[in-house]
Amino acid sequence: MFTNEFEFDETVTTILDDGGEFNDVEVMICDDAVYIRQWSDELDGWDLIGLSHKMYLEMIESRKYSEGFFKTTLGS
Numbered sequence: 001m002f003t004n005e006f007e008f009d010e011t012v013t014t015i016l017d018d019g020g021e022f023n024d025v026e027v028m029i030c031d032d033a034v035y036i037r038q039w040s041d042e043l044d045g046w047d048l049i050g051l052s053h054k055m056y057l058e059m060i061e062s063r064k065y066s067e068g069f070f071k072t073t074l075g076s
Contacts (some may be wrong), residue, residue: 029056 005012013027017063028035034056051059058072 029053 001016001018003014005014011029011031013026013029015027015050017024023039023041025038028037034053036051039045040047044064054066054072054074057074060062061072062070
């Protein structure tokens with residue numbers, strides 16, 4: 001399951017673990033970057049990863065390929 005929220009300056013997608021084993025993951029797409037965060041019970045805080053838009057798109061695209069090295073270019 002997931003939810004989408006469209007804010008003025010970002011889009012937030014929250015991915016929920018149907019089995020309840022993992023904490024929710026939030027993907028925040030902003031004008032300048034993409035952030036992925038998940039609450040850490042051990043840290044009592046957020047684990048945060050920052051990506052460029054290109055890195056985020058490559059992460060999604062990578063699921064379509066087999067093992068190996070690939071170089072991408074973004075269309076105009």
